[in-house]
Amino acid sequence: MKATVNTQDLQKKFSFLQHAVSSRAQLPILLNILLEVSGKTLVLRGTDLEIGIETTVVIHGEEEGGITVPAKPFTELIATIPDETLTLQTQENSLHVVTKRTKSVFQTTPKDEFPRLYLEKGELVATLPVSLFQEDLSCVVFAASTDTTRINLSGVLLKPQERGFLLVATDGYRLSLKRSPVSYGTGKSGEKEAAAMKNQIDTTLLIPARVFREVLSLRGGSGDLSIFVTKEQNQVIFTMGDTLVVGRLIDASFPGYEKILPTDIASTITFDREEMLKAVKMCSIFARDAANIIKFSLRKDKIIVSSQAASLGENTVVVEAKLEGEENEIAFNARYVLDILVNVTKDEVYLEMTGPLNPGVFKIQGDSSFLHLIMPIRVQG
Amino acid sequence: MQNDHLTAIWQAVLQDLHATVSKANFITLFQTTVLISFDDGIATVSAPSMMIIDLLQKRFSPAIQASLEKHLGSQVSLLFVPKTPRAQAIHKQGPLFAQEEPAKPLIGHLPRVRPDYTFQNFAVSGSNKLAFVSAQSIVANMGHVYNPFFIYGPVGVGKTHLMHAIANEEYQKAPEKKIIYLTSEEFTNEVVDAIRTNDTARMKKKFRSSQLLMIDDIQFIEGKEKVQEELFHTFNILIDNGAQICLSSDRPPQEIKRLEARLSSRFAGGLTVDIGKPDLELKTAILGIKAQKYNAILPNDVALFLAEQVEDTRSLEGLLLRVITLAATGNEDITLDLAKRAIGQVAKEGREHVHADDVIKSVCDFYRIKSTQLKGPKRDASLVKARQVCMYLLKRDLEMTYADIGNILGGRDHTTVMHGVEKMENLVENKAHVFEDIQGITMLLRG
Numbered sequence: 001m002k003a004t005v006n007t008q009d010l011q012k013k014f015s016f017l018q019h020a021v022s023s024r025a026q027l028p029i030l031l032n033i034l035l036e037v038s039g040k041t042l043v044l045r046g047t048d049l050e051i052g053i054e055t056t057v058v059i060h061g062e063e064e065g066g067i068t069v070p071a072k073p074f075t076e077l078i079a080t081i082p083d084e085t086l087t088l089q090t091q092e093n094s095l096h097v098v099t100k101r102t103k104s105v106f107q108t109t110p111k112d113e114f115p116r117l118y119l120e121k122g123e124l125v126a127t128l129p130v131s132l133f134q135e136d137l138s139c140v141v142f143a144a145s146t147d148t149t150r151i152n153l154s155g156v157l158l159k160p161q162e163r164g165f166l167l168v169a170t171d172g173y174r175l176s177l178k179r180s181p182v183s184y185g186t187g188k189s190g191e192k193e194a195a196a197m198k199n200q201i202d203t204t205l206l207i208p209a210r211v212f213r214e215v216l217s218l219r220g221g222s223g224d225l226s227i228f229v230t231k232e233q234n235q236v237i238f239t240m241g242d243t244l245v246v247g248r249l250i251d252a253s254f255p256g257y258e259k260i261l262p263t264d265i266a267s268t269i270t271f272d273r274e275e276m277l278k279a280v281k282m283c284s285i286f287a288r289d290a291a292n293i294i295k296f297s298l299r300k301d302k303i304i305v306s307s308q309a310a311s312l313g314e315n316t317v318v319v320e321a322k323l324e325g326e327e328n329e330i331a332f333n334a335r336y337v338l339d340i341l342v343n344v345t346k347d348e349v350y351l352e353m354t355g356p357l358n359p360g361v362f363k364i365q366g367d368s369s370f371l372h373l374i375m376p377i378r379v380q381g
Numbered sequence: 382m383q384n385d386h387l388t389a390i391w392q393a394v395l396q397d398l399h400a401t402v403s404k405a406n407f408i409t410l411f412q413t414t415v416l417i418s419f420d421d422g423i424a425t426v427s428a429p430s431m432m433i434i435d436l437l438q439k440r441f442s443p444a445i446q447a448s449l450e451k452h453l454g455s456q457v458s459l460l461f462v463p464k465t466p467r468a469q470a471i472h473k474q475g476p477l478f479a480q481e482e483p484a485k486p487l488i489g490h491l492p493r494v495r496p497d498y499t500f501q502n503f504a505v506s507g508s509n510k511l512a513f514v515s516a517q518s519i520v521a522n523m524g525h526v527y528n529p530f531f532i533y534g535p536v537g538v539g540k541t542h543l544m545h546a547i548a549n550e551e552y553q554k555a556p557e558k559k560i561i562y563l564t565s566e567e568f569t570n571e572v573v574d575a576i577r578t579n580d581t582a583r584m585k586k587k588f589r590s591s592q593l594l595m596i597d598d599i600q601f602i603e604g605k606e607k608v609q610e611e612l613f614h615t616f617n618i619l620i621d622n623g624a625q626i627c628l629s630s631d632r633p634p635q636e637i638k639r640l641e642a643r644l645s646s647r648f649a650g651g652l653t654v655d656i657g658k659p660d661l662e663l664k665t666a667i668l669g670i671k672a673q674k675y676n677a678i679l680p681n682d683v684a685l686f687l688a689e690q691v692e693d694t695r696s697l698e699g700l701l702l703r704v705i706t707l708a709a710t711g712n713e714d715i716t717l718d719l720a721k722r723a724i725g726q727v728a729k730e731g732r733e734h735v736h737a738d739d740v741i742k743s744v745c746d747f748y749r750i751k752s753t754q755l756k757g758p759k760r761d762a763s764l765v766k767a768r769q770v771c772m773y774l775l776k777r778d779l780e781m782t783y784a785d786i787g788n789i790l791g792g793r794d795h796t797t798v799m800h801g802v803e804k805m806e807n808l809v810e811n812k813a814h815v816f817e818d819i820q821g822i823t824m825l826l827r828g
Contacts, residue, residue, distance in 0.1 A: 025409070026404070026405035026406075026408050026409050027406060027409045027410075028405070030409070047432050049409065049429075049430055049432045049433050050429075050430065113439075115432040115433070115435045115436045116431070116432065116435040117431075118431055147712070150712075153475070170475075170477060171475065172475015172476065172477050172478065173476065173477055174477070175477060232462075233431050233463045234429075234430070234431075234463040234464055235430075235431055235463065248429055248430045248431075251464060255477075256478070257478075260477060260478060359477065373477065375475075375476050375477045
């Protein structure tokens with residue numbers, strides 16, 4: 001193969017591609033990335049067998065063909081090349097990277113050893129504007145478990161609904177739920193695609209949170225995101241522009257989240273997210289040595305956030321707030337509260353609770369499509 | 382073909398392959414594979430992703446096929462399907478999805494009385510049955526049958542639990558009643574305060590108007606004459622009013638030294654019951670109740686095993702907590718094996734060799750004093766306490782002789798040491814703050 005590439009174009013692709021390349025792979029081929037020239041494009045692929053990423057760069061192709069090279073040194077090398085363009089060329093078993101003044105030669109492995117990321121993309125089930133989907137996703141994905149032994153909690157549930165779909169994630173201690181509308185305003189996707197989607201996401205999918213994290217890190221938020229599913233192959237593919245992320249569907253039952261959504265709310269308290277974030281950060285300093293427990297005391301016009309550690313001392317912050325219903329007490333793990341406050345973007349947030357031992361529900365003022373549940377911690381006194 | 386049979390065949394195939402393919406390949410590609418069916422000569426093997434299947438097909442199809450044919454004894458064609466093994470661990474969904482009973486509405490509780498100490502969660506067995514039944518009949522016949530009600534027994538057998546249960550039960554029945562629950566130390570303080578502020582009338586009124594007076598650890602009024610006198614009068618008035626009195630102690634009334642005879646005869650004038658050390662069955666039952674409190678599933682064999690390890694119920698709870706924590710951190714179920722590991726840790730920690738100087742250093746660090754002060758002649762209260770704690774630890778952990786301990790602590794007489802150790806032994810059992818000090822120092826010792 002032979003191709004001339006704009007160096008910057010290539011550099012931009014690597015940071016993302018590297019997410020799929022494990023630095024600790026047991027199998028040597030997985031430390032490599034695949035480069036393949038086909039027509040006017042250079043295709044780059046990386047995988048750790050769990051997810052795969054494919055992306056393309058426009059080139060002046062001169063000779064088709066493909067090769068794999070060790071990802072880390074190759075990426076590092078490309079990053080240091082100052083010239084505007086570079087030429088990639090295979091000679092027997094090596095790859096030459098040539099610029100005006102430099103020449104680097106890599107040992108390679110044949111491309112046939114590299115696993116194929118997918119056979120076919122599968123059925124298109126949805127096309128959505130990236131930026132809006134990412135916004136919805138970002139307030140859900142963080143709640144998924146990172147513990148891979150709890151496979152059913154390591155995914156995000158994508159569930160079709162009357163008008164749109166539901167995204168749900170939980171790690172057993174907290175749960176995020178977001179209702180996404182079918183058609184986000186008037187994107188390029190338009191009515192036709194919306195209708196197509198409504199017909200096609202007909203079953204609930206459980207997609208690894210890791211795949212969604214990659215989708216979240218896709219840059220260039222103006223384009224459309226397409227989702228392809230092949231049920232028989234257990235495969236889900238997200239594409240945006242020239243980039244593709246492939247992952248596998250999780251075949252496990254998601255916990256019955258509907259029945260834990262509290263219904264009889266005793267107290268509702270509204271507060272400013274930024275203020276609360278500051279308060280929780282402050283209290284978490286003292287909570288660090290005490291199992292991260294922070295206490296919320298709901299009062300008529302304020303929330304008293306407090307924490308204490310037997311060996312260190314204690315801390316109290318008053319956050320202005322408006323209470324409807326009973327005064328109440330509830331304690332949470334500070335980390336979970338920080339997560340939710342950092343991951344939502346709206347400023348007016350409220351907390352609903354039924355009692356100190358029932359999950360507390362965080363919601364956004366004027367947005368009924370989102371809720372976040374946190375299991376309280378039982379404390380004495 | 383049966384599932385077990387498929388699993389067995391696949392295990393054999395994997396073993397063959399393990400010998401021939403590289404370790405990296407085996408771990409990455411084969412470990413997650415499963416033989417899911419074999420019908421009409423087609424063996425279906427599942428692997429988690431298409432990418433893995435691609436590599437398996439490219440490189441290992443012939444080897445897998447050959448091995449399968451060897452073990453199945455027939456021609457085989459191979460089919461790969463992408464499939465993740467279905468997760469089975471439904472119970473590992475976390476507390477959010479645990480089937481919790483709806484929380485009971487709290488209606489507030491009595492000051493100083495723990496609402497979770499009730500008759501319902503008191504485990505009953507031979508050693509405490511009499512006390513339990515009597516306590517219940519006290520609530521049923523307030524002030525009429527057994528007055529006073531006097532419970533005694535060693536530390537950690539449930540005296541306080543029963544006292545609290547009586548208070549809670551009565552409070553449920555008649556929340557308007559004036560119930561006073563306090564420890565004898567608090568009673569002493571009230572009396573002393575009243576005398577100091579010259580306001581005995583208010584104090585007298587407070588106690589003498591109660592309908593249920595409960596004093597925990599009454600033995601501590603030993604030798605306090607003014608307090609005893611006050612208690613005597615209160616006692617008489619309350620009995621006359623038909624109010625119920627409940628007392629607890631670590632020994633029977635007649636054995637409390639320096640107690641006025643008129644008081645000790647009155648203490649013994651009602652019903653005196655003792656609670657003995659819990660037997661194995663009772664300890665097992667208590668573990669069950671405690672486990673429920675922490676929402677843990679405790680198999681019977683584990684409960685029995687833990688119960689065999691310790692004597693009193695408080696250490697029992699500590700041990701249980703350790704097991705639960707270990708299970709939670711490792712995300713495991715509680716099993717006998719896990720429990721043994723937890724105990725192993727305790728035993729190991731306990732066995733670690735400790736030097737006398739380490740003990741002295743830890744005690745000094747804990748109380749923030751110098752070792753010269755500890756060994757010196759001064760007898761300030763704080764120094765004496767530290768010194769006695771030190772004696773106690775040297776005796777308990779290092780089993781040194783009284784004379785040796787005396788020598789190491791600046792040439793003290795062995796009788797001084799004996800007195801110190803005895804005093805601490807008593808305090809550790811009965812005073813939470815002393816117990817905590819000892820715990821703290823022990824933690825320091827173990828780093």
